[in-house]
Amino acid sequence: MSYPEKCSGCRSCENFCSLSHGKEIRPAESRIRVVRFEDRGIFIPAFCVQCHRPACKAVCPTQAIYEDEKTGAWLVNQKRCVGCKMCVFSCPVGAISIDRIAGAVKCDLCGGDPHCVRVCPRKAIEFTEYDRVGMNKKRAGLTRLFGAAILKEEQALEIAKGF
């Protein structure tokens, strides 16, 4: 889950992703990228959201994309990948890309403890179960709606009465 409103645009996620997967720092091939709108001060972390019915898997001619039993992440079997880029064309958010050596690469959730989430200084990316996404989003949205008031006892009471 990504919270662009919190992102400071620092790209720690890209760098740590790149170092932990490739033993070097090469953000151009990182599996998470920050899409930047510099002049507006808006930064959006973009990565694979692990679709339920992934287009990349559907179009792959060699069935190289398979599910990690432990984490549910979609992984790429590099031995099968022929580098045809069909997955890149089909992914709606550009979350899968081709690197120079391995072929198709995408977020593998670091085996269940994503590095990017650990290092993000603003908690702008979150690793959570599918069923929590909706609730977390609701909570965040309503807190924003009522502002800090919801956190203060007496005002919270008024809000509660209002409902």
Next chain:
Amino acid sequence: MSAVKSYGHVGRIAHVDLSSRKIWSEATAKYAPTVLGGRGINAKILYQGTAPSTGALSPENLLIFGTGPLVGTTCPSSGRVTITAKSPATELYGESNFGGDWGPELKFAGYDHLVIHGRSEKPVYLWIDDGVIEIKDARAIWGADTFRSRELLLELVDDPDAKVISIGPAGENEVRFACVRHQVKHTAGRPGMGAVMGSKRLKAVAVRGSGSVQVGRPDELLEATERIAASIKAHPNYAARTRLAEGACGLGGVADSEQPFGHIVGGNFQTLMLSDYPKQGIEKLCLKYGLRMTGCYNCPVGCFPFLSVPGVGSSEFGCTPQIAWSWGVLNPDPKLAFELSVLSNRLGMDSVSTASVIAFAIDIYKKGILTREDSDGMELKFGERDTLITLMGKIARREGLGNLLAEGVMRAAQKIGKGAEYYAHHAKGLEIASEDPRVVPGVALGFAVGPRTDTTRGMVPTEKVDIDPSLDQKGREEVLAALKDQYGSDKVGHLTEYEGKERVLIRYENNIAMLDIIGMCKFLGLFASGYVPGFIGEEECARLYSCTTGLDTTAEQLLRAAEAVVTLERAYNVRCGISRANDKIPERFFKEPVADGRHKGALLDPTRFERLKDLYYKARGWDVSTGIPSSERLRELGLEDAVLTYAQRAQKLAPNED
């Protein structure tokens, strides 16, 4: 290409001669011993590549962009670039540092440093695309402000993710305090690096890199940087610098938070009494219009409040412009301060110098030294929108009075005469502003002896323990005891004291130089510390340096390199003719006491000030009577190369030396 694998550094220094349009590169390793990287290598290239007689705005000056071995890695805030050239403000060593993403991108494109030689006939920009450097026609963007330049350039290179640095109209017109701007929120300000870029007719440099930075011990680095990032987040100062919230606006509230100390200058040093200005005004503005705190490459802190004010625009609003455009020009309106800050960003001028040159003009206009005829028929008033905006535009375009002011306060005052020089506050040509040296002798010393004249930028955080309202009696005693342990005297914690300030200055100068050399941000070091250790200590820097380069290095070794670099920069200035006699600050600070405020009557004591200089030179290992580092000292620090070219000049100035 070099056969030896390079860790940390990507291995090459790019050279571009805009006169002959020749492009070549050389190995970084050639320069790396002793000075290690970043600001150090820059200083070495400048020292070797320019003559003492080279004019700052002449084609012979070099404009050097330097990253550092840690830039573009997972090390915290490792996105810094040092720009070095002979400064148009001082005609001496000049250096400026900026963050953002340009430095890492340059390394991903395959270069550690970029050195610009010569001068192009027509406006050009550089396009560096994965190691390939092209000199391109910039006539289509010449004249555009820095925000628009970036937009146009991204279209020209057809890549919205390219990283751009550019100059604005001020740089094009060689305003002596023009800055270099990166994206919308980063500035390399102060000693006129933008003017050097303009004198070379170089409008911008766009970079795209898809390569990598290789590190010596990737697993160790991953572990160390993750641990350090976590410890930074747990730091007691972390929350205050990263949130847009009341009392915690990061740098967003610094103009307000500095007010209680009573040392901030208003209107060309005429008042230190700024309580008329709405308290919390800037903070309120940041809270109302702030989108979020944003940051540089891989920075866990992110100290830029990014504001979007309807009708004014979107940009960051950092600490120095806040002070310069509110109190510096006696402007009570925070929104106008932001507007002025955005305008100076667009025009590409240093906020501190621009505000102080404008304050100087208004001040001497009020005193009758500058007449209405001189001011192009304009009434000059402090805090008035028309005056401020019109003057800023005129300076950038070098029109009328603006042409005079674009030379900076020192040269402008010399030309005006009639006693104007008394009101021109500068150290060797670089404007002194924001903090009053009469109140803080430590600041006075920093301006007098620093290689760039203001390397620490002013008061250090531990210098105000005695009057800090946030400390209770017990807290105060604890901090003072800790300072006594460290510096041998608790006087260093007293704002107006002299004792021990030279040791504090050296400690900070070296810490900052070390971070500039390896490529990390000085706001992670001592400078951000307050009364607790900084976000990152020197031992940790050494560990990161070792993991990245694969060379075991201790903190002492890094600090030794920092000491060498500061001395090399001093040697550069000495070669240009600087000695102790030039290490001075305006006489007004010794003659005219502070007029008002909590430090009313404060004045610098010449004897104690000179004594402070003695102690500084001595601790640096420079000759006390001349302020010149001896040839032995240069050799001791591993600066043999500098000795030969420098000895003659130094001997001429130092008859006492054998």
